[in-house]
Amino acid sequence: TKGGPIMIAVNDxxxxxxxxxxxxxMVE
Known part of the structure; x- marks a missing residue:
């Protein structure tokens, strides 16, 4: 896919x- 690594980084x-x-x- 085009720009795969970049999109994965954004999603991460x-x-x-x-x-x-x-x-x-949850803490609050």
Missing amino acids: TRLALGFGMAKKI
């Missing part, structure tokens, strides 16, 4: 951010 970042937000919400 989104997942990491989403996981971090969920973690914060």
